[in-house]
Structure formats: structure tokens, C-alpha cells
Amino acid sequence: METRVFPLLSSFLSIIFLATSQASDLHIPHQIHLLRPQSGAHGHDIPGLSCLSWRLSVETHNLVGWKTVPQQCENYVGHYMLGKQYRDDSKAVVNEALLYAQSLKVAGDGKEIWVFDIDETTLSNLPYFAKHGFGTEPYNATTFNEWVMEGKGLALPETLKLYQKVLSLGIKIVFLTGRTESQRSVTATNLKKVGFHTWEKLILRGPSYTGKPAVAYKSNERKIFEKNGYRIIGNIGDQWSDILGTNTGNRTFKLPDPLYYVGKQCRKYVGHYMLGQQYRDDSKAVINEALLYAQSLKLIGDGKEIWVFDIDKTTLSNLPYFAKHGFGTKPYNATIINGWVMERKAAALPESLKLYKKLLPLKIKVVFLTGRAEEQRIVTTNNLKKFGFHTWEKLILK
Structure with missing residues (x-):
């Protein structure tokens, strides 16, 4: 008799259930691939990733905190950035901004401003990224700053068009950039x-x-402008950190950019979430559904019915580790996380x-299926038993 596997416990349980239910209603055979997470617990990419779907998730801010473009998407991102679609997408954003600008009744008192980001909004660093894997290489501040100091950033044509229109309307321009003060001269010259x-x-x-x-930086600088009597009519950038926060202006516009993500603004939010009541409540909601499902089962009791559990952040919590390492804002470091695993301090x-x-x-027999390595079997076994998981059918490690 074949072993029957009950649903894998994960934070995607409810999403997958919804997707498969809808697919069934439409007589589509469980086509949920676009909703599946595309990497395992240790961040390894899964073959078959839809790069178009990945980029959509980036632009809609559904995917946050990512460090690099997936390796298998290098060609896709390169073709996108160098091709017609990137230009068309930028045009679509700027055309809306132009229509908005033209609709304004400008007071003309010199206090109306439009905020522009610089990198990948006003100036393009595409020649740099073309030489560095179109975002697949980890960010290197030294090499990027060397590129900036060359003063070779190109004008983004659509943004230049918006800039010229805004000036003609009597709206003043403010450039608000993440570049450092030491780069003022080269940036001004490049612009x-x-x-x-x-x-x-x-x-x-x-x-x-x-x-x-x-x-926080950009919000505070915009706040200073408004305290000084300026009115932010418009605000355009390529990163969500350019247009989120406070004092964002009357209207914001987001240009496409799948090359990199400025995401540390989420550190405090993620920390509060993971350490607070909401994370516990969300976990309860998932588990309550799983419990109801388990209680509804008509079991055969032949010893062949199993339930699969992941380990990290499903069975055992690594929250103390992540609390010390930026709640996911720092790049994944296999050496450090493996050192933490070997301490056997992960709580249930x-x-x-x-x-x-x-x-x-x-x-129902329990199977633990984890991305941890085989050499971590003993420490994982001891950690599980230490916190109440005393028995299982099988512990499968990579």
C-alpha cells in the first residue's frame, strides 16, 4: 500500500488551498505554480522560476527584502532592461505623471516642488549593471561607488521629459538621493x-x-521641506523607499527597477511583527485550520498515514538568531546560521x-523534512527532543 501524505505545514497552506480550490472549480488541474514559493528554507532557488512573475512581485512590492536577482533570471532582466519593454513601462509611468502635472492649478508662489530620486530614476546605471550580472551579483559598495565617481550615468529619457515639463509649469525640482555627501560634485556635474x-x-x-x-532618511528630508512652507506636488522614484513613509507628496509615481532593492526600511516592522502578538495570531490561524482538518479525517490506522513538517521557522524557531542579524535585512550567511544551528537553542x-x-x-506518523544538512542530524535530533518533539517516523536531511 502506498504511503499517504497529508498537507505539508507551511505559511503558504491557506494560499495553496485557495489556489487549488479555484483551479478545481475551473477544471484546471492544480496549476498553482505561480503561487508557489520559489526557494526553500535556506534560500536556494528552485528550477522553473517564472522570471516575469518574479519581476511582477518586485514591482508590486509583494516581494520584499530580496538581495539579488535570481541567477536564472540574469538573461531575462538583461533583455528587459536593454529592450523595448523597460522603455515602454517607463513611458507608461511618466505619461501618467505628465497628465497629472498638466492638470495642476499651479499657484506660482515658488513653494511647489517635485521630488526626483536619482539612481535608476533620473540617471541610469545600466552600463554598470550590464557588467555585473544585471543584479545577480551581490551589491558591492566599493565598485558601485567607483562607477558613480566616473560621472557616466545616463539620463533616463522619460524622466528627462517629465523634468522639462515640470520646470515649464513653474514647479521647482528637488533631487533627493541615497548617494552620499562626498559624491555631491560628481553627481551635480553628471546631472x-x-x-x-x-x-x-x-x-x-x-x-x-x-x-x-x-x-526614514527621505521622509525626514521631505518633512523639513514642508516645515519650511514648501508643498510637494509630485514624487517619483524607482524604489518603494523613495515614495513610502511620511510627507510623500500629493501624488507618487514608481518607475520599474528589477535590478536591486533598497529594503532595510522594513527591519523595524518585521522585528515588531515577529516579536509581537500578530505573528503568534497568524500562526494560530494557520494551525487552527490544520487542526480542524486533522480532526475531520477518517483514518485507516494502518501506519501508512503521515504528516510532513518542515523544521526551521515551522517546527523550530530561529528568531533569536534573526533578531541579532537584522530580521532578514542582512545577506544570508551560511556559516553564521549553521553556527547557530549547532548551538541547539532553537525553541519550539x-x-x-x-x-x-x-x-x-x-x-498519524510524523516526518520531518528539512533543508538542513546531513551532518546536522545529531544536533537537530537533540534540539527537537529538547523542546517537546520526542518521536517521529523519519527525519530527512539534505
Whole structure:
């Protein structure tokens, strides 16, 4: 008799259930591939990733905190950035901005401003990224800053068109960039060289903002403008950190950019979420559904019915580790996380332990299937037993 596997416990349980239910209603055979997570617990990419879907998730801010473009998407991103679609997507954004600008009743008192980001909004660094894997290589501040100091950034044609229109309406221009104060001269020269000849102010990140999230820095600078009586009519950038936060202006516009993500603005939010009541409540909601499902089963009791559990962040929590390492904002470091695993300090996730304890008396056997390596078997076994997971049918490691 074949072994029957009950649903894998994961945070995607409810999403997958919804997708498969809808597919069934439409007589589509479980086509849920676009909703599947595209990497495992250790961040390894899965073959078959839809790069178009990945880019959509980036632009809609559904995918956050990513560090690099997936390796298998290098050609796709390269073709996109160098081809017609990137230009068309930028046109679509700027055309909306132009229509909005033309609809404005400008007071003409010199206090109306439009905020422009610089990198990948006003100036394109595409020649740099073309030499560095179109975002598939980890960000290297040294090499990127060397490129900036060459002053070879190109004007983004659609943004230049918007800039010229905004100026003609009597709206003043403010450039607000994540570049540092030490790059002021080369940035100003580069802007003028490619057609951005005048502005009200060029704001670069000073020493007082060192280590602070981009969204906090830009929000504060916009707040200062508004305190000084300026009105932010429009705000355009390529990163969500350019247009999120406070004092964002009357209307914001997001240009496409699948090359990189400025995401540390989410660190505090993720920290509060993971350490607070909401994470526990969300976990309870998932487990309660799993418990109801388990209780509804008509079991054969032949010892062939199993339930598969992942381990990291499903059965055992690595929250103490992530609390010390930026709640996911720092690049994944296999050496450090493996060092943490070997300490056997990962605590049980209470809701998962509750489900585990419910399954055992139902005579459903438990299988742990983890991305941890085989050499971590002993420490993983001891860690599981230490926190209440005392028995299982099989522990499968990579």
C-alpha cells in the first residue's frame, strides 16, 4: 500500500488551498505554480522560476527584502532592461505623471516642488549593471561607488521629459538621493552633463543618516521641506523607499527597477511583527485550520498515514538568531546560521507543537523534512527532543 501524505505545514497552506480550490472549480488541474514559493528554507532557488512573475512581485512590492536577482533570471532582466519593454513601462509611468502635472492649478508662489530620486530614476546605471550580472551579483559598495565617481550615468529619457515639463509649469525640482555627501560634485556635474541643468536643491545623505533606513532618511528630508512652507506636488522614484513613509507628496509615481532593492526600511516592522502578538495570531490561524482538518479525517490506522513538517521557522524557531542579524535585512550567511544551528537553542514554535501533539494520538506518523544538512542530524535530533518533539517516523536531511 502506498504511503499517504497529508498537507505539508507551511505559511503558504491557506494560499495553496485557495489556489487549488479555484483551479478545481475551473477544471484546471492544480496549476498553482505561480503561487508557489520559489526557494526553500535556506534560500536556494528552485528550477522553473517564472522570471516575469518574479519581476511582477518586485514591482508590486509583494516581494520584499530580496538581495539579488535570481541567477536564472540574469538573461531575462538583461533583455528587459536593454529592450523595448523597460522603455515602454517607463513611458507608461511618466505619461501618467505628465497628465497629472498638466492638470495642476499651479499657484506660482515658488513653494511647489517635485521630488526626483536619482539612481535608476533620473540617471541610469545600466552600463554598470550590464557588467555585473544585471543584479545577480551581490551589491558591492566599493565598485558601485567607483562607477558613480566616473560621472557616466545616463539620463533616463522619460524622466528627462517629465523634468522639462515640470520646470515649464513653474514647479521647482528637488533631487533627493541615497548617494552620499562626498559624491555631491560628481553627481551635480553628471546631472548637468545629461540635461538636468537646474534645481532648487540637491539633497544627498549626510553623516547624520549613517545606518538609518532609506525611508526614514527621505521622509525626514521631505518633512523639513514642508516645515519650511514648501508643498510637494509630485514624487517619483524607482524604489518603494523613495515614495513610502511620511510627507510623500500629493501624488507618487514608481518607475520599474528589477535590478536591486533598497529594503532595510522594513527591519523595524518585521522585528515588531515577529516579536509581537500578530505573528503568534497568524500562526494560530494557520494551525487552527490544520487542526480542524486533522480532526475531520477518517483514518485507516494502518501506519501508512503521515504528516510532513518542515523544521526551521515551522517546527523550530530561529528568531533569536534573526533578531541579532537584522530580521532578514542582512545577506544570508551560511556559516553564521549553521553556527547557530549547532548551538541547539532553537525553541519550539508553540502552535506547531500543538499540532504535532494532536497528530500523534490520531495515529498519524510524523516526518520531518528539512533543508538542513546531513551532518546536522545529531544536533537537530537533540534540539527537537529538547523542546517537546520526542518521536517521529523519519527525519530527512539534505
